Amino acid sequence: DETALPAIGRFLDERPLDAPAHVLVTVSDDAARQELALRDGDTITWVVAExxxxxxxxxxxxxLPSPEGEGFVWAAAESRALLPVRRYLQRERKLPKDRVNITGYWHREEAAAPEAQGTADAAAQCPAEIPSPLPWLVARAALQLGVVDAVADTPGLSADA
Structure with missing residues (x-):
């Protein structure tokens, strides 16, 4: 989704492979579209949705058409929105797990029913705040890179110190 546009842009700018990429981005409105550095053979699909x-x-x-040969899927969006995508890629497209990297890095919070009219008025004036995905992304990167295991095995870094 559009919250991943900086990561998508960086990937397209820095990717070492000369393989075509198909980028699919959901945006809340057309104004959220951005210019991305596409190479020959790349395509982009913009989907306007909530x-x-x-x-x-x-x-x-x-x-999306199935790619020729082995493909790789990287996806980042709202956690629950990715569940049907993950199931589709695993069950129907039969992509191996090592060819898929799906990250649900934010959670959509459903508005709770207000108990009083005053609460409803206040809720209408304050849009739902999307928490920063940064702490989760840092923790995920540390786990993937083995930092947690390396630190755990380092002498002198115990909780007792």
């Missing part, structure tokens, strides 16, 4: 719209994301992914 943030975290699982049905729109799933339909867009299913509409």
């Amino acid at each position: 943030p975290g719209d699982a049905a729109a994301l799933d339909a867009a992914v299913r509409a």
Whole structure:
């Protein structure tokens, strides 16, 4: 989704492979579109949908043609919106786990029913705040890179010190 546009842009700028990429981005409106550094053979699909719209994301992914040869999927979006995409790629497209990297890095919070009218008025004036994905991404990177294991095995870094 559009919250991943900086990561998508960086990937397209820095990727070492000369393989075509198909980029699918869901945005809340056309104004959120950005210029991306596409190479020959690359394509991009923009889907206008509400943030975290699982049905729109799933339909867009299913509409993509299957790549020739082995492909790789990287996806980043709202956690629950990625569940049908993950199931589709594993069960129907039969992509091996080592060819898929899906990260649900934010959670859509459903608005709770206000108990009083005053609460409803306040809620209408304050849009839902999306928490920063940074702490989660840092923890995920540390786990993937083995930093946690390396630190755990380092003498002198115990909780007792």
